[in-house]
Amino acid sequence: MLKVQEIRELIKLVDQSSIDEFSYEFEGSKIKMKKHGETKTVVEHVQPATPTSAPAPQPAPVVQEAPRPEQKAKAAAVQELKQEEVQDTSNLHKIVSPMVGTFYQSSSPEADAYVKTGSKVSKDSIVCIVEAMKLFNEIEAEVNGEIVEILVKDGQLVEYGQPLFLVKPE
Structure with missing residues (x-):
């Protein structure tokens, strides 16, 4: 369901x-x-x-x-708020997946995650691993900044170009 x-x-x-x-x-x-x-x-x-x-x-x-006219007005207001939220994230850098594969937050199930929300990163910081065809590819932050949001879950399949993290650049 x-x-x-x-x-x-x-x-x-x-x-x-x-x-x-x-x-x-x-x-x-x-x-x-x-x-x-x-x-x-x-x-x-x-x-x-x-x-x-x-x-x-x-x-x-x-x-x-x-929907009735008053419901349409309420829906328009909600849509406007959503657009404002989108505009707020427009200044954030998206770290995207360079390939199709499986997203991992750490190098092994026992290890701590590379980054968490609020973590400071530099251009060459490893933020995650994307496993494709039994190859584990380390993904770097690409910018100096702070991780604002992690957009995928550990073990989730990701697509090429799919945003993985939102970073507030410094």
């Missing part, structure tokens, strides 16, 4: 895109969204049918009606 935050992110992405209709089905959950006209978001959980048991009763779909 999808989490509320994941559903919100999907709604946001669909809203910002040029697509008019979106359907998503995963592990028994189904989401269908339509833009333009009468906007409704339907989320329903579908139980997989098992041949040996009677079908389970289905919960009623959750339907969100199109």
